[in-house]
Amino acid sequence: MASGGGAVREVGSRAELDAAVGGARAAAVHFWASWCEASKQMDEVFAHLAVDFPHALFLRVEAEEQPEISEAYGVSAVPYFVFCKDGKTVDTLEGANPASLANKVAKLAGPANVAESAAPASLGVAAGPAVLEKVQQLAQQNGSSAAESATALNKRLEQLVNSHPVILFMKGNPDEPRCGFSRRVVDILKQEGVEFGSFDILGDNEVREGMKKFSNWPTFPQLYCKGELLGGCDIVIAMHESGELKDVLKEHNIPLRPQGSKIEEPVISESTGEKSPEPIGLTEAQKARLESLTNSNPVMIFIKGSPEEPKCGFSGKVIHILKQEKIPFSSFDILSDDEVRQGLKVLSNWPSYPQVYIKGELVGGSDIVMEMHKSGELKKVLSEKGIIPKDSLEDRLKALISSSPVMLFMKGNPDAPLCGFSSKVVNALRGAGVSFGSFDILSDEEVRQGLKTYSNWPTFPQLYYKSELVGGCDIVLEMEKSGELKSTLSE
Numbered sequence: 001m002a003s004g005g006g007a008v009r010e011v012g013s014r015a016e017l018d019a020a021v022g023g024a025r026a027a028a029v030h031f032w033a034s035w036c037e038a039s040k041q042m043d044e045v046f047a048h049l050a051v052d053f054p055h056a057l058f059l060r061v062e063a064e065e066q067p068e069i070s071e072a073y074g075v076s077a078v079p080y081f082v083f084c085k086d087g088k089t090v091d092t093l094e095g096a097n098p099a100s101l102a103n104k105v106a107k108l109a110g111p112a113n114v115a116e117s118a119a120p121a122s123l124g125v126a127a128g129p130a131v132l133e134k135v136q137q138l139a140q141q142n143g144s145s146a147a148e149s150a151t152a153l154n155k156r157l158e159q160l161v162n163s164h165p166v167i168l169f170m171k172g173n174p175d176e177p178r179c180g181f182s183r184r185v186v187d188i189l190k191q192e193g194v195e196f197g198s199f200d201i202l203g204d205n206e207v208r209e210g211m212k213k214f215s216n217w218p219t220f221p222q223l224y225c226k227g228e229l230l231g232g233c234d235i236v237i238a239m240h241e242s243g244e245l246k247d248v249l250k251e252h253n254i255p256l257r258p259q260g261s262k263i264e265e266p267v268i269s270e271s272t273g274e275k276s277p278e279p280i281g282l283t284e285a286q287k288a289r290l291e292s293l294t295n296s297n298p299v300m301i302f303i304k305g306s307p308e309e310p311k312c313g314f315s316g317k318v319i320h321i322l323k324q325e326k327i328p329f330s331s332f333d334i335l336s337d338d339e340v341r342q343g344l345k346v347l348s349n350w351p352s353y354p355q356v357y358i359k360g361e362l363v364g365g366s367d368i369v370m371e372m373h374k375s376g377e378l379k380k381v382l383s384e385k386g387i388i389p390k391d392s393l394e395d396r397l398k399a400l401i402s403s404s405p406v407m408l409f410m411k412g413n414p415d416a417p418l419c420g421f422s423s424k425v426v427n428a429l430r431g432a433g434v435s436f437g438s439f440d441i442l443s444d445e446e447v448r449q450g451l452k453t454y455s456n457w458p459t460f461p462q463l464y465y466k467s468e469l470v471g472g473c474d475i476v477l478e479m480e481k482s483g484e485l486k487s488t489l490s491e
Helices: 014-022 037-052 067-072 098-109 127-161 180-192 205-215 233-242 244-251 284-294 313-324 338-348 366-375 377-384 393-401 420-431 445-455 473-482 484-488
Strands: 008-010 026-032 057-062 080-085 088-094 166-170 197-200 222-225 228-231 299-303 330-333 355-358 361-364 406-410 437-440 462-465 468-471
Touching (some): 014 026, 014 067, 026 037, 026 098, 067 313, 080 098, 088 098, 127 166, 180 244, 366 377, 393 406, 393 445, 406 420, 420 473, 468 473, 473 484
Parallel strands (some): 008 057, 026 057, 166 197, 299 330, 406 437
Antiparallel strands (some): 026 080, 080 088, 222 228, 355 361, 406 462
16 A cells, blocks of 8 residues: 655656555545645645645646646646545545645545654644644634735725726737637727727736626626626627617717727736737738638637647647537647747737637637636537537536536525525535535526526525435525534535
């Protein structure tokens, strides 16, 4: 039997990981990324746990450098943890939750044995209490500042949405949009003759994540008028085509310039102010060839390598998502043709690869495709474009219900419930140490109404386990009180 010995071991290949996990009674694997601050924080906790549980094996995998391993374990975000017993995966954890990580390791490996543990942890305290102290320290830091941070962020977001009569929260800026949807909205606003401000959410992750909760809108771009959300790309397009957008802008006394006159868009930026180099122009022949390639298949991806052998982790991620969603696609290896590689950067005004196109229109790179995949927007766009069949409401509900072993349909999200009953159920599940997925029924009226009929349950929240309805708030609280909640949801 392999033994951990109190150290975390870096894994460099799929074969090495399989051999290590297969030979260990208990193994924990941390999928991390060097750019992710949450990974660094959780890595400290992981290292202390390795000391406190010396008979378990603790492994690290750099997710983007090992796409084959990440794909095999279904890793789509970091930090991500996989827990194995006797070579089989028994549990997972996504996100930065030190207390949950400590609990899951303890459940996997048994109670920490201070007397038999390896050398003391690097903080200089006894190995057993080391991780507890670290978890408490992180929890205290996070808890004490959470309310202040949330208040400060909300104030900042309110200032941003009101900083211009019309403001667009987008990927990139109006001169260099970083996704096709942002580009469409920019084009529409220019056609309407609207003066607007913009904010690049790719440059500020706090604003990016905060705006999703602030506006109760999960994707970007987001268009605001006089501090009120109008909507995203699809809504703006529909309003533009029906003439409603112009009417709304006039009602709010937004001046519209005649078509053809130049508009200077103020850009809110907190970047270094570095200018991108001027792109080199394309000949008509080059442009025609590139446009032919981007339109050669309804879904076209330009990647490094091939779908069978991607040559970079980002390309591997996109391929994994498309295959997972069963989306038919064609690909082009940009490493095989430098003219295409350099020319496409100019045509798309997108500096990196992979690049994903839907019916000749740039969607974006790996981060954007991952975000669309998580939110369900990718499938929605593809079905609207007629590339994949549209799911029936029943199929969609079944997919949502089965998306997590324990699934909660609630008002709001676990970190910000929007009704007292939803909040009580979240607290009960967390108190029982139950991992669960969630869906905000306020964000989708079709799901909200459809689920009432599907489950024959008229109110929310609704809790499901293994695709079967458990019940609502009262039933969950009764199960919590009787001690049945944890045992029922872990059978």
